[in-house]
Structures are given as structure tokens and as C-alpha cells.
Amino acid sequence: MNGNFKMIFKSGKFDVGVAIFALLLLCIVIFPLLNKEDPLKMNYTMFQPPGANLPLGADNFGRNELVELIAGGKTSLIIGILAGAIATCIGLIIGLSGGYLGGLADNILSSVTNIFIVIPSFIILVLISVSISSRSFLTTALVIGFTSWPWTARAVRAQTISLRNRDHVNLAKVSGYSVPKIIVMEILPYIASYVGMAFILQVASGILSEATISMLGLGPQNTVTLGLMLNWATMYEAHMSGAWWAFVPPVLMIALITFSLNLMNTGLDQVFNPQIRS
Amino acid sequence: MKSYRKYMTSKIAWYVLTFVVAVFLNFLLPRLIPGNPVSTIVSKITSGMADTNSIKRVYETFEKEFGLNKPIWEQFMIYVSNLFHGNMGTSFGQYPRKVTDILASSIVWTIGLQLPAIIVSWILGNVLGVLAAYVKKGFDRILFPVFLFISCIPSFGFAIVMVWLFAVALKIAPASGGYAFDMIPSPTFSFFLSVLQHYQLPFWSIVLVGIGGQSLGMREMSIYELNADYVKYCRLLGLRDSKIVKYVFKNAVLPQITGLALSLGTMVGGALITEIVFSYPGLGSVLFNAIAAQDFPLISGCTLLITTGVLVANFLIDIAYGLIDPRIKVAQRE
Numbered sequence: 061m062n063g064n065f066k067m068i069f070k071s072g073k074f075d076v077g078v079a080i081f082a083l084l085l086l087c088i089v090i091f092p093l094l095n096k097e098d099p100l101k102m103n104y105t106m107f108q109p110p111g112a113n114l115p116l117g118a119d120n121f122g123r124n125e126l127v128e129l130i131a132g133g134k135t136s137l138i139i140g141i142l143a144g145a146i147a148t149c150i151g152l153i154i155g156l157s158g159g160y161l162g163g164l165a166d167n168i169l170s171s172v173t174n175i176f177i178v179i180p181s182f183i184i185l186v187l188i189s190v191s192i193s194s195r196s197f198l199t200t201a202l203v204i205g206f207t208s209w210p211w212t213a214r215a216v217r218a219q220t221i222s223l224r225n226r227d228h229v230n231l232a233k234v235s236g237y238s239v240p241k242i243i244v245m246e247i248l249p250y251i252a253s254y255v256g257m258a259f260i261l262q263v264a265s266g267i268l269s270e271a272t273i274s275m276l277g278l279g280p281q282n283t284v285t286l287g288l289m290l291n292w293a294t295m296y297e298a299h300m301s302g303a304w305w306a307f308v309p310p311v312l313m314i315a316l317i318t319f320s321l322n323l324m325n326t327g328l329d330q331v332f333n334p335q336i337r338s
Numbered sequence: 339m340k341s342y343r344k345y346m347t348s349k350i351a352w353y354v355l356t357f358v359v360a361v362f363l364n365f366l367l368p369r370l371i372p373g374n375p376v377s378t379i380v381s382k383i384t385s386g387m388a389d390t391n392s393i394k395r396v397y398e399t400f401e402k403e404f405g406l407n408k409p410i411w412e413q414f415m416i417y418v419s420n421l422f423h424g425n426m427g428t429s430f431g432q433y434p435r436k437v438t439d440i441l442a443s444s445i446v447w448t449i450g451l452q453l454p455a456i457i458v459s460w461i462l463g464n465v466l467g468v469l470a471a472y473v474k475k476g477f478d479r480i481l482f483p484v485f486l487f488i489s490c491i492p493s494f495g496f497a498i499v500m501v502w503l504f505a506v507a508l509k510i511a512p513a514s515g516g517y518a519f520d521m522i523p524s525p526t527f528s529f530f531l532s533v534l535q536h537y538q539l540p541f542w543s544i545v546l547v548g549i550g551g552q553s554l555g556m557r558e559m560s561i562y563e564l565n566a567d568y569v570k571y572c573r574l575l576g577l578r579d580s581k582i583v584k585y586v587f588k589n590a591v592l593p594q595i596t597g598l599a600l601s602l603g604t605m606v607g608g609a610l611i612t613e614i615v616f617s618y619p620g621l622g623s624v625l626f627n628a629i630a631a632q633d634f635p636l637i638s639g640c641t642l643l644i645t646t647g648v649l650v651a652n653f654l655i656d657i658a659y660g661l662i663d664p665r666i667k668v669a670q671r672e
Contacts, residue, residue, distance in 0.1 A: 272492065
């Protein structure tokens with residue numbers, strides 16, 4: 061395990077990804093301690109350009125763009141992590157049990173998975189969000205999590221099937237271990253690296269999903285997220301009045317967070333899939 | 339051929355089942371909203387009307403369209419039989435226009451914008467991907483992070499920046515709409531020119547973001563192929579680089595067809611929102627306005643149309659795979 065750990069950090073891509081992510085995380089944690097301004101308070105004029113004590117200017121409601129950006133980044137990241145955790149858990153449970161149990165249970169579970177892979181999750185996301193009249197960032201995270209598990213489930217199932225008849229698993233079976241115990245002790249450790257990578261990608265796509273449905277006007281309410289900032293900027297036509305500070309920072313922030321996560325993922329991929337190691 | 343028929347039949351059965359589930363979700367989810375959507379909508383529409391008779395008539399029309407006075411399973415039957423007759427109900431927000439009419443006029447714009455954009459970005463992305471894998475070293479070390487970063491920018495975010503840069507700051511292209519606002523769609527040259535001008539920015543903003551994702555997948559597949567024995571053999575034979583790249587491309591591009599299917603899926607998600615930024619008269623804008631107006635029949639119509647599109651695209655690709663890919667052919671024989 062220790063050797064693996066060293067190998068991971070040997071990957072330059074992983075290191076750069078971690079560095080960018082850690083830097084963003086540090087900003088998100090430290091900045092609110094230094095600047096206690098309320099991100100939703102309207103202290104300035106509409107689209108006030110950047111100035112001495114307003115580094116990124118003000119948005120359409122006259123709110124401090126920098127304070128908003130940090131708060132929005134935090135909420136978006138939390139939404140992404142929650143959604144990713146939910147999706148990964150559901151995917152794991154369905155994939156592991158289908159793959160290990162086989163038979164009828166597998167048939168049912170993989171049919172459900174296949175159906176939800178083909179129906180675009182974006183559509184289900186829109187339909188559920190429309191039907192929920194009041195949305196907090198928690199409900200948004202839940203809904204995104206519940207719509208994005210199928211890919212993880214399919215991949216975990218495939219990996220579980222390839223592990224199902226290994227010697228150590230059969231030994232555990234003969235020793236009379238219970239099914240949940242075999243799955244957790246004998247199969248899960250072997251796919252842990254893969255699940256970790258899938259989780260990282262789920263977080264990244266969760267952040268993008270939040271931004272997408274917020275742009276449709278279906279985002280969370282009474283909070284700031286990167287998607288909501290973009291939604292406000294387009295609704296009040298910041299791009300038409302040249303107020304670049306209202307939309308360039310959130311776009312960059314989304315891109316940077318997902319970029320760092322994707323870099324980590326490719327770095328891990330190179331470690332665990334030596335075939336594409338260059 | 340017998341095995342291919344078996345493959346086809348099972349695929350068709352799967353897609354039919356998936357479609358039924360999609361229709362059911364599409365019917366059920368909007369109806370889970372607490373409260374009566376009809377009365378809220380009707381009170382909004384009739385806010386200026388004084389005549390109680392006509393208010394009542396509007397309400398009854400809506401209730402009949404929506405069939406809200408019947409039990410839910412009966413409503414579902416009516417919904418499905420209406421769908422079979424090509425009837426998706428009447429729009430709330432654009433009353434009394436039919437949902438199918440609204441969709442028919444907007445789908446043309448969406449397909450006209452997205453299909454060429456996706457195909458162009460698929461071709462460019464794949465060519466760049468194989469080059470990045472083959473040239474390696476410095477080229478790849480710069481290009482890979484660049485591709486990855488671009489693919490991380492949401493297409494609508496990219497679109498906002500494009501409008502600001504090219505329409506507002508540089509004034510090269512018009513910022514919004516599908517054609518100049520003072521024109522009426524007609525088969526004239528000036529209208530065509532206007533459409534072309536308005537096409538520029540949305541098209542490139544989808545293409546550029548798409549290139550990133552496609553090239554990443556192609557790069558990975560090509561690296562995989564470059565390690566194969568036939569490439570070493572070609573090198574030993576002293577074949578020209580351009581010839582080897584051609585072989586690698588041919589072998590690596592097949593799995594990328596799945597990438598094409600996936601981007602048809604994301605065209606529905608990510609790039610549809612691009613239309614909102616440009617107020618492009620396609621499905622994305624229709625969906626956006628329908629959500630803002632709580633126009634449930636129109637929302638359902640949009641989502642069902644999009645789902646059907648994705649299902650059909652996936653189905654066609656599955657069929658093509660069954661015909662082209664020797665690996666699947668072998669699996670069929672077993």
C-alpha cells in the first residue's frame with residue numbers, strides 16, 4: 061500500500077491536479093475567515109467595475125463578486141462531493157450485488173442500469189427538479205446523485221464478475237463467510253482504486269450538472285453556486301454590457317476545479333493501468 | 339446472418355422497454371408537483387380577463403387537455419393514446435399553440451446547429467488526438483493539458499465568453515438569435531446570409547469544447563494501439579510515419595464511435611444550454627422558456643423528444659456496431 065502511495069505521487073499529472081485542487085480548497089477555507097462579508101449582501105452598484113477594494117467588481121445585484129465566487133465555489137464543490145458520494149454508493153451497491161449474486165438479481169439490476177444509461181440523466185434531472193418546488197443545495201445534490209449512478213454501477217459490475225471466481229473468493233466461500241462479508245472483505249479492496257477514480261469523475265460531473273440545471277433556472281435557492289452566478293450573469297446580460305467580471309471568474313473556477321479533478325483521475329489511471337503509461 | 343437477426347431483435351426489445359420507462363417517467367415526474375398546476379397557470383393567463391365565462395372556458399380547456407379530473411392510471415392511458423396520435427397537448431405559456439407545432443419549428447434549428455457542430459468536432463478531435471499520441475514528447479505534454487482544460491469548460495460558459503469577446507468587444511458576429519430580428523424566415527439570399535452570420539458563434543463554441551473531449555479519448559486509444567505489435571512491425575518494415583498513423587487511426591477510431599454516441603447524449607445536456615446564451619430559436623431555448631413559464635405540457639414534450647432522439651441515435655449506433663465491429667460479430671456467433 062505504501063509503495064502504491066509513492067507511485068501515485070510519482071505521476072506528474074496527479075501531482076499537478078492535487079496542487080491545483082489543494083490551492084483552490086485553501087482559498088475556499090481561508091478566505092471566509094479573513095473576509096466576513098456576506099456573499100448575498102447587495103453593497104455596491106449594478107455591475108460596478110473592479111476597483112481597489114472590489115477586486116472582481118460587483119454582479120447584477122451589486123454584490124461583491126470575489127466574495128460570491130469563493131462562497132459559490134464552496135457550495136458547488138459540496139454539491140459535487142455529495143452528489144458524487146451518493147452516485148458512487150448507489151453504483152457500488154447495485155454493481156457489487158448484481159455482479160456477485162448473478163442470476164435473476166443480476167438480470168434485474170443490470171436491466172435497470174442499462175435503461176438508465178440510455179435515458180439521458182440530464183432529462184431525469186430536469187424533470188425531477190421541475191417537480192420539486194423548493195430546492196436547497198442539499199436537494200440539488202441529492203437529485204444529481206440519484207441520476208448519475210448508472211455508469212459506476214455498470215463498471216463495478218463488470219469488475220466484480222471478473223473477481224467472482226478468484227481463488228481467495230472461493231476460499232472465503234468455503235470457509236462459510238456471509239455474502240456481505242465476502243463482498244466487503246474479498247472483492248471491494250480489489251476495486252477500491254477504480255471506485256476512487258470513478259468518485260473523482262462523479263464529483264467533477266456533479267459540479268457541471270449543477271451549473272447546467274442552474275442555467276435552466278432549476279438550481280438551488282437562497283444560496284450562491286457557480287452555476288447560479290452564471291445564470292444571473294446571463295439573465296441580466298452581463299456579457300452584452302461587457303461586464304466580463306460577472307461571468308469569466310465562475311467559468312474559470314468551474315473549469316479549474318473539474319480540470320484538477322480530471323488530472324488526478326488520469327494520474328491515477330496511469331498508475332493503475334500501466335498499459336497506457338507512456 | 340441468423341445471429342445478427344437475434345442481436346437485432348434483442349436490441350429492439352431493449353429499446354422499446356427503455357422507451358416505455360422514459361415515457362412513464364416523463365408522465366409521472368411533472369405530475370408529482372404539489373398543488374394544481376392548471377389553476378396557477380389559468381389565473382396567470384386570465385389575469386387581464388374580466389369575463390368569467392371565458393375564464394371558465396380556458397380552465398376547462400386546460401383541464402380537458404391535462405385530464406386532471408380522472409384517476410392517474412386513466413390519465414396515463416389517455417396520455418399514451420394521445421402520443422400515438424401525435425398529440426402532446428396544448429402549450430400553457432404559448433396558448434393556444436400545440437406543443438407539437440412548437441417542437442417542430444424549433445427542432446430544425448437545434449439539429450441544424452448541433453449535428454454539424456458535433457460531427458466537425460468529432461473529426462477534428464480525433465485527428466488531433468491521434469497526432470498528439472503519435473508525436474508525443476513536447477507536443478503531447480502541452481496539448482494534453484490544453485485538451486483536458488478545454489474539455490472541462492462547460493459549453494455554455496464558453497459561449498458566454500465568446501459572445502462577450504466576438505460580439506460585444508470585437509463586433510465580428512451578431513450576439514443572439516437565429517437570424518436578424520427584423521427578418522421573417524423566407525427562402526431568400528439575405529435571410530440565408532443572416533442565418534449564416536448568426537450561426538458562427540454558437541457553432542464554434544460547441545465545436546471548440548467538443549474537440550477537447552474527443553481528442554482525449556482518441557489520444558488514449560491511439561497510445562494503446564501504438565503499443566500493439568503491428569505498429570512495431572510496420573516500423574521494422576520502414577513504413578512512412580504518415581502511413582502508420584493512418585493504420586493506428588483506423589484501428590483506434592472504432593471505439594470512438596461510442597464517443598460520437600456519447601456526444602449526441604451531451605448535445606442534449608451541455609450544448610442545449612448554449613442555445614439559451616445565444617437566444618438561439620432551438621429546443622434549448624424552448625425548454626428554458628417552458629420551465630420559466632411552468633408550461634408542463636411543453637416541458638414534457640421537450641424532454642420526451644430529446645429522450646427519443648438519444649434513444650434513436652444509440653439504437654442506430656448499436657446496429658452499426660453489430661455490422662462493423664468484428665468483435666461483436668464473434669460474440670454473436672457464440
